[in-house]
Amino acid sequence: MTACFTSTLRSPSPPSRRAKPCASCTTSWTCRTWCGCNSGGFCPMKKLLCLLLTLLLIHPALAEDALDAPDAASLLSCADGTVLAVSPDLRVLRRDSAGDWALILSAEQISAACPPRFMPDAANALLLPSENGAYALLLLPDASGQIAVLSLTGATCELTRVFADFLPTDSEMTAQWTLLSAARAGNTLYAAFSSNFATYSTYALSLADGSSFLLSDAPIRFLMPLADGQLLACVNPPISSIDESCFALLDADSGESSRLCALPAHKAYAGFALDGDSLYFTDGETIYCAAPPYDAVESVGYLPSLDTSARLPALMVDNCYCVCNAELGFFAAQLHTAPRCTLRVDARLSNVNRALVSQHLRAHPDVAVVYAPHNASTAPEYRQHMESGDALDIYAFTLPNESFIPLRDKGDLLDLRPLMGADTPDSLLPQVLAPLEKAGGLFAIPCGAPSVSCWFLDQSSLESLGLTGVPTTYADLMTLISTYLTDFASDSDVALADNPSGMADSLFQQLFWAQLARCEASGVLPTFTDADFVAALRQYIALRPALVDYETRWLAERSSSLGDLGDTGGIVTVLSVSSSQPSLLHLNTSLTPSKTDEVPLLLSFSEGGALLIPMTYPVLAVNRRSAYPDDAASLLSYLLDNQPYDAKLALLPDYAALQPNPAYTEAAQKILDDEALYMQYRATLSPLEQKQAEDILADARAALHQIPPDVYSAAEIATYHARLNHAHLLESSFWVSGDQHVSTLRQRLLDGECTVETFVQELTRIVQMMTLESGVSS
Numbered sequence: 001m002t003a004c005f006t007s008t009l010r011s012p013s014p015p016s017r018r019a020k021p022c023a024s025c026t027t028s029w030t031c032r033t034w035c036g037c038n039s040g041g042f043c044p045m046k047k048l049l050c051l052l053l054t055l056l057l058i059h060p061a062l063a064e065d066a067l068d069a070p071d072a073a074s075l076l077s078c079a080d081g082t083v084l085a086v087s088p089d090l091r092v093l094r095r096d097s098a099g100d101w102a103l104i105l106s107a108e109q110i111s112a113a114c115p116p117r118f119m120p121d122a123a124n125a126l127l128l129p130s131e132n133g134a135y136a137l138l139l140l141p142d143a144s145g146q147i148a149v150l151s152l153t154g155a156t157c158e159l160t161r162v163f164a165d166f167l168p169t170d171s172e173m174t175a176q177w178t179l180l181s182a183a184r185a186g187n188t189l190y191a192a193f194s195s196n197f198a199t200y201s202t203y204a205l206s207l208a209d210g211s212s213f214l215l216s217d218a219p220i221r222f223l224m225p226l227a228d229g230q231l232l233a234c235v236n237p238p239i240s241s242i243d244e245s246c247f248a249l250l251d252a253d254s255g256e257s258s259r260l261c262a263l264p265a266h267k268a269y270a271g272f273a274l275d276g277d278s279l280y281f282t283d284g285e286t287i288y289c290a291a292p293p294y295d296a297v298e299s300v301g302y303l304p305s306l307d308t309s310a311r312l313p314a315l316m317v318d319n320c321y322c323v324c325n326a327e328l329g330f331f332a333a334q335l336h337t338a339p340r341c342t343l344r345v346d347a348r349l350s351n352v353n354r355a356l357v358s359q360h361l362r363a364h365p366d367v368a369v370v371y372a373p374h375n376a377s378t379a380p381e382y383r384q385h386m387e388s389g390d391a392l393d394i395y396a397f398t399l400p401n402e403s404f405i406p407l408r409d410k411g412d413l414l415d416l417r418p419l420m421g422a423d424t425p426d427s428l429l430p431q432v433l434a435p436l437e438k439a440g441g442l443f444a445i446p447c448g449a450p451s452v453s454c455w456f457l458d459q460s461s462l463e464s465l466g467l468t469g470v471p472t473t474y475a476d477l478m479t480l481i482s483t484y485l486t487d488f489a490s491d492s493d494v495a496l497a498d499n500p501s502g503m504a505d506s507l508f509q510q511l512f513w514a515q516l517a518r519c520e521a522s523g524v525l526p527t528f529t530d531a532d533f534v535a536a537l538r539q540y541i542a543l544r545p546a547l548v549d550y551e552t553r554w555l556a557e558r559s560s561s562l563g564d565l566g567d568t569g570g571i572v573t574v575l576s577v578s579s580s581q582p583s584l585l586h587l588n589t590s591l592t593p594s595k596t597d598e599v600p601l602l603l604s605f606s607e608g609g610a611l612l613i614p615m616t617y618p619v620l621a622v623n624r625r626s627a628y629p630d631d632a633a634s635l636l637s638y639l640l641d642n643q644p645y646d647a648k649l650a651l652l653p654d655y656a657a658l659q660p661n662p663a664y665t666e667a668a669q670k671i672l673d674d675e676a677l678y679m680q681y682r683a684t685l686s687p688l689e690q691k692q693a694e695d696i697l698a699d700a701r702a703a704l705h706q707i708p709p710d711v712y713s714a715a716e717i718a719t720y721h722a723r724l725n726h727a728h729l730l731e732s733s734f735w736v737s738g739d740q741h742v743s744t745l746r747q748r749l750l751d752g753e754c755t756v757e758t759f760v761q762e763l764t765r766i767v768q769m770m771t772l773e774s775g776v777s778s
Contacts, residue, residue, distance in 0.1 A: 072324040075313040076127035076136055077273075083315065084136055084152075085324075090122035092138070092157065104157045113159040114140065114148045124179040124311075131184065137162075139191060141179045149189060149207070162207050163189070180311060181272070183223035183231060185252060190231060192220040198238065204252070216255040219243075222272040223250075224279065232294055233257065234281070236269050245269070247294050261295045262347045262373060264354050270312035271323045280321055280335075284308040286358050287321050287333060298342060298370040299361055301335045339368035341628040343635065346396035347373040350618065353447050353639055360638045367631055379406035386412055386623045393626040394636070397444065398618050399435055400731055407621075408436075408443045414622035415441035419633035424640055429653050431728055432617060443621055445640045449650035450617035452727055455510065455585055461494045474511055474536045478543050481507075485546045497585040500554050504547045508746070511536055513614045516730050526767045528760040537756055544750070615727040645711065649720060656717050658710040667707055671700050741766050 072085040083095040092105035107122075114120060119142045128137040130151060138150040149163035167177065176196040183190045189205040202216040202223070219241075222234035231250040235257070237243040245263040250256075263269065267283040274280075278291045280300070287301035306312065306325055313324040322332040345357070349371065357369055372392060376382040382403050385391060397404045407413050417425070417440070425433065425442050429450075436444045457470060465488055471477040484496055497503055515533045519526045528534075620639065622632045648655045678693050685693065712720070742763065749759040 072313045073123050073125050074127045075315045077315045084127055086125040086127055088122055090120055113150050113161050115164045118142055126179055126182055128182055128184055139182050141177060145177050163205055165212060167203055181222045183225045185225040190223050192223055221269055234269055239266050239268055264351050266351055268308040270308035271314035273314040273316050275316035296370045296372045298368045301333050303333055336365050340366040341631050342368040342370055343632055344370050344372050344392045345394045346392055347371040348396045356639050356642050360635055379403040382407055383412055386625055391623055393623055393632045395621050398616055400729055408438055412624055413443040414624045414629055416633050417442040420637045427652050429651055432651060435729055444619040445636050446617050446651050447620050447639055448618040449647040450615045450727055452613045452615050454613045464494055478539050482543055485550055489550055500551050503551055504544050528763045534760055613726045614730045653721055661708050661711050664707040664709045667704050
């Protein structure tokens with residue numbers, strides 16, 4: 001009894017990344033214990049819910065037989081109205097028009113048609129439509145990289161082997177291959193694989209002569225032949241990758257690809273099914289449709305949460321999207337009827353906001369959304385796009401932006417205030433709201449937390465070096481850096497910065513932004529010829545070589561060690577226990593609430609001495625020419641009202657709600673459960689066992705106190721809001737942030753090809769010219 005009991009009473013786990021609630025239940029925060037059960041795998045309650053949803057959503061003609069379908073590794077809808085399925089135990093079954101399933105090929109028959117010593121991997125078998133009178137093709141790989149292609153012919157599906165060979169590979173390591181997708185064009189098969197080494201390969205297999213070659217190493221999850229001889233490919237990198245997911249055209253001979261449209265990133269796509277020329281697929285929750293020319297996708301339905309990391313067999317039957325999943329069985333979802341309106345939304349919308357869009361569409365099934373890209377960057381280009389046949393209803397901008405203000409002022413953007421009401425927009429941080437308004441109108445809404453560029457000074461590190469006084473000018477700051485590099489860099493336990501890589505370039509940018517802030521606060525055109533900026537620039541030029549040398553040595557030391565380059569703290573956890581070394585300066589790009597008493601050091605002082613922190617943030621605006629202004633405004637209103645917790649803290653200065661920490665809530669409930677269990681069995685335990693159990697409970701309660709009960713404390717939120725009061729949108733900065741002329745001029749200065757006087761005069765000329773051309777002078 002003791003061993004069993006002590007294994008149940010565990011101390012709470014330390015705080016971890018916030019978990020996402022189960023898609024079918026909000027009573028639990030752990031992904032493996034939906035609905036509060038402890039099944040250790042798929043929750044029976046969720047399966048029951050999915051069964052009920054199926055009965056509600058599937059087409060009546062499918063209601064009796066859909067749930068009785070066999071488990072399938074692959075499904076194929078045939079031209080004669082029948083459906084073929086390959087089971088995980090390597091049988092081929094056929095569903096006739098009456099909905100009856102019958103065995104047509106046994107595992108023994110299929111194995112006999114394979115090459116000698118072939119070990120078929122039934123879970124990766126794939127059915128394809130065939131040509132030239134054949135009924136279907138069965139692609140059957142084995143784990144060693146060999147693949148057999150069997151042709152099924154006639155009503156009895158007579159088997160003929162038409163291809164068998166090992167996949168060509170340059171690797172000397174033995175990989176385990178998973179077949180993701182395949183397509184046939186004439187006498188050539190194209191098969192896309194992934195391996196256990198996280199590599200991807202798409203091969204061209206000739207059915208005429210048995211040859212094969214590697215066509216592409218892109219992470220392709222789906223292939224489909226097109227009439228022009230090209231292949232449509234769904235390029236879908238792993239969820240952890242920063243690479244883009246997209247539909248692309250793949251040249252069937254060279255493997256060269258061209259992008260058609262972007263797909264939401266950090267999602268795995270599966271369940272590809274054709275209905276005519278329209279392609280349906282899912283990310284496990286939303287059902288998408290792409291129609292020729294496959295340059296946009298729209299959401300057309302929803303599923304309970306499904307795992308799409310592996311291939312998901314699917315097919316279309318009578319406007320139902322049907323998938324076969326090992327946990328759910330055969331599940332069918334009725335697609336939306338033709339939407340009343342389809343909103344075209346900027347494809348640059350973040351994944352967080354795309355998830356909110358999906359939630360909004362669930363409540364508005366008569367509205368559809370298509371994500372579409374565009375290449376506009378200047379105001380005239382935006383205006384031309386807004387008036388074209390490819391115009392979007394909703395455009396995304398990141399402020400500051402060289403196009404937004406001219407579009408706002410020239411009437412190209414819809415005034416949202418009459419359509420949204422005034423409550424939430426007027427509660428926004430004033431400096432966030434100001435650029436979005438004009439003459440009482442509201443022309444965009446923020447759709448994410450502001451980002452800032454700010455340095456922080458850790459006073460405890462400063463004091464540990466015997467230095468006093470917080471720098472109040474950039475001259476003071478550069479003197480402090482110079483003192484550190486001269487007197488402390490070689491033997492101090494305190495690093496100059498949490499990650500000094502790129503610090504020299506960042507310091508130049510800080511000087512530049514500070515001067516812009518001074519000019520904006522004074523209401524004058526940007527100028528860089530005043531004595532204070534010139535003196536700071538000369539000091540920077542003198543300091544830069546030593547600072548660059550420090551960066552180089554730091555990177556060399558870090559890369560030669562076994563530690564992770566990112567383990568010296570970070571934007572928020574600069575003084576957490578994970579930090580291997582304290583640092584004097586923290587180079588932050590966020591003002592997220594911090595548990596330290598750092599002093600913000602962006603020394604952009606206005607005439608009144610106020611600290612100004614340059615800020616950027618994403619916004620969404622509606623094209624004034626949109627045919628669906630009310631629907632577009634309703635969507636934007638929903639996005640604003642349902643922003644994540646951190647974004648609400650940043651956007652709404654009066655928002656100070658304490659959000660419970662899921663790790664604390666889970667650990668506290670675990671203690672209550674263990675206490676109840678202990679009281680239930682206490683009478684059956686010996687005194688020693690009682691003492692052991694009570695000690696375990698005491699340790700668990702002590703560990704609970706180490707977990708913050710809320711995501712952020714009230715004090716942290718107050719400090720955060722105080723810092724946000726200094727955030728400021730530097731409208732002048734966007735004209736030069738990525739300008740090639742400014743970049744070239746700066747490099748000439750650093751290379752000694754021009755004097756400081758020439759640099760500041762030319763920089764002033766460039767920036768003032770850009771500012772006047774934009775019509776946004778201060």
